Amino acid sequence: MATKKEEKRFEKEMKAAKKAKMKAMKAAGITLNITPEQRRYNRRKAFVSSVWPIFRFFILLGLCFIILYPLIFMFSTAFRPNEQMNDPSIVWIPKSLTLQNIQQTWDVMKYGATVLNTIKLNLVASILQVITCAITGYGFARFNFKGKGLLFVIVVLMIIVPPQITTIPLYMQYSYFNPLGLVKLFTGDTISLINNGLTMYLPALFANGLRSGLFILIFRQFFRGLPKELEDAAYLDGCGPLKTFIVVMVPNALSSFLTVFLFSVVWYWNDYYVSSSFFNQNDTVALMLKNLTATLQAELFNNQTVGPRQMIVWLESGCILAITPILVMYIFLQKYFTEGIERSGLVG
Amino acid sequence: MTSNDKIKTPTKEEVKALKPPKGVKQKGIKIPYERRKALYGYAFIALWLIGTIYFFILPLFESLVYSFNETQPQRGVMHLDWNGIGHYRDAFRKDPDYSQFLVEILGSTALKTPLIIIFSIFVAVILNQKFRGRTFARAVFFLPVIIATGPVIEVINGNMSTGGYSAGGGEQFNTLFETNLVDQLLEFLGIYGISESLTNTITTVTSDIFNLVWNSGIQILLFLAALQNIPFSAKEAAQMEGATAWEYFWKITIPYISPMILASLVYTVIDSFVDPENKVMKLILTQGSDWNYGYMAAMAWAYFLIVGAALGIIVVIINKFVYYEVG
Known part of the structure; x- marks a missing residue:
């Protein structure tokens, strides 16, 4: 394998050699034997390849601007003093910068504790979900059993049924938690899981967490793409299916694991609908941000009614605080997000 | 077996x-x-x-x-009174908003989905080419995947409109059409009459470019993956035969990525219907917070069944045009 640097050098050398050859031919008076059609094709190709990069640059620049526009606004307002929000001479670049907004929002959001809590919820649920979804996906990919088609329809249903349909029955189940009457048998009464992390962990443990239908599908597609010989070899060597899965299949699926894990982390981080149904307090960062207006009014403005315009700087600081962890993760692991899906076998 | x-x-x-x-x-x-x-x-x-x-x-x-019931939450159980299809009838007949919002959502999804698909194929083809700064461009285009599902973007957009900033970079494009340039252009070309609805459509599309870009992250990712799976031999053969980029796109690229077109079509439709910000969803959730669980469930189920039917029809039709490589 040649490194990138070497490849570049080869390309350069090849181009130089081609040029030299053409020059020599011209000097010797040999004309290339090409038809007018070919010449036209070549000319058009040369034209397109010289003009297209310029167009491409402008298209991408415009689209990148549209995508980054809200983030530019966020950074522009979060660090400016509140008075400058009403200064008509300031549009994007504030006259002075301050960290006060961030500090105040940090305190109001109880950022340290909230972030730690969110990370804990997030990591435990994501890890559980990745493991169980992988096991389920493998079961669907490699074994034939009765009712497989029907069960797979349920997986697809899990993807397309909006969580809003099942939330309220689930709430009833959680607040009087009593699966098969087991809890009542041991403790004498049902227990309430509301405000308990278990409302996130339990579904994840049973491969029913956020968007787990999609993850099962990804794993199924991926495992189906792996060659069957891998397992046959392991079976011949005396591995049982479980050992085969752990020893042979999992190491091959690591990139897929990482992708699913990252997406799972992102979706748990961003989720506010499901967590707002099962948590009364603002326990996670997304919930905190969702209710930041009310919290700000209560704690920073002493319950006075404040116009939404007066709160922009704090709200934007809250946004910065809320997405920074996930943004940092994205910047460092960007490669795995984009390449992971490509390799994870979702395609084909 | x-x-x-x-x-x-x-x-x-x-x-x-x-x-x-x-x-x-x-x-x-x-x-x-x-x-x-x-x-x-x-x-x-x-x-x-x-x-x-x-x-x-x-x-x-x-x-x-x-x-199918009147619900009354009580300790431990939901108290139920049989109501038959009353809730469904109410939703479609009595509710002033439900049917109207439903039609609106179906219409806007029908308009938006092809746009998102075309746009994301276009971007994926560009991002698949080799150029300097490609890693950066890719990182930016997938940024919505990371952020869009969360509350952040909603808060920012709300603030931008209260702060007097145009919400979304698309507004700049929009002003172009608000001065009725399209009308004038069409009149200049000698086309009268149809422009009213046409301008409206174009205006909604352009003012929506922000949502368009922000909603196509996953789709771009899927298409990019499909593009990279096109076998090199196909490309080589096309080059040997002297195919232009245009011909290459229609005869090689599109057939190879057509399974992904189906997949992202389904994804886009579901994403648009399930989005908690759309009007029907908001209506349903309001009923939920008003403790009308029976009515809420009826609305949600009717909505879900309609969505399911729409999705089924789309899949059956599109599936006929999908090219599956045998092998």
């Missing part, structure tokens, strides 16, 4: 032959290989199966029951 076994009932001699000779001792119970594998299959999905029954099927079924 198991059905095969049923059809072929073995004769008595065969059964005798299959039975192990008396002298040989067997360890444990011997189960045929196929059935053993099937059992292992059940074992692998058992965890999910238990979870799905408890966390998905049961609640789903319960909400279906709610939708």
